[in-house]
């Protein structure tokens with residue numbers, strides 16, 4: 044495993060991180076024993092960043108991850124979130140995020156997290172996030188309940204706006220840097236680099252789309268993007284290349300991103316995805332793929348409040 048410092052923090056995170064949302068049955072029903080095995084196997088293979096949220100499976104993912112981490116808390120860098128508690132349930136108030144973290148700590152069976160992130164900030168009032176939520180997170184940091192704090196979201200514009208107003212230790216975005224979309228590289232990376240803010244890239248499989256099973260029904264992308272991903276799949280199949288491996292490899296090669304978070308729920312997926320670390324870059328194949336996804340490349344969907 045290779046590791047990279049997360050911005051200016053002391054967290055040395057694995058290049059491949061474990062996204063725990065599938066443990067909350069967000070994509071499909073999973074087997075909890077298999078999920079536990081996946082977590083243990085990932086730790087044995089050197090994965091140390093585990094990312095979760097009370098939103099995933101409405102606390103189920105945190106419950107299951109917490110149970111899998113019993114006796115292993117010190118082997119991992121644990122990241123969770125606050126502020127989002129359901130599809131349409133948000134509470135970015137200081138009281139809300141403080142009690143939110145208490146619940147997370149209980150479920151994760153620990154008394155601190157390494158990274159506490161405000162979840163999907165584009166759904167909140169940006170002024171509140173800047174003036175109330177992040178100061179509340181700094182308080183929690185002072186109390187030793189969170190080592191570092193960050194923000195997450197789909198809207199790069201909102202992440203930028205908040206981070207430009209108030210320093211944060213880390214930022215996370217999803218579905219903005221992978222085989223289908225790369226706009227994070229121009230819209231967020233230069234700012235993160237300049238201010239040495241840790242950057243986490245989530246959803247290298249475009250939330251399941253870049254796999255043989257395809258995306259879940261709730262996936263927000265337009266049908267044309269689904270069709271483009273099937274064209275990518277066909278190219279990989281014809282060349283005998285594993286689509287998830289190639290997709291993850293593409294993200295792992297990013298020079299600034301500290302960790303790429305892949306959602307996993309079985310040991311088999313952990314093994315398959317770890318292979319991407321040792322895969323060889325194939326620029327010709329990537330160029331061929333990028334040629335077939337134009338004009339559907341960099342297609343994004345609306346997220347959060349209109350003004351964000």
Ligand code: NAD
Nearest residue numbers: 062063064070195217245246247248249250251304305306
């Ligand atoms: P992803 O692109 O990592 O895809 C996950 C899906 O791919 C799951 O269905 C998983 O079972 C499947 N999969 C994984 N490896 C596979 C393989 N080798 N073969 C076939 N299928 C495979 O999307 P994601 O899970 O949404 O993103 C990763 C993590 O990033 C999340 O679990 C979460 O921790 C984090 N995340 C955070 C935010 C946020 O903060 N707003 C948003 C999205 C994701």
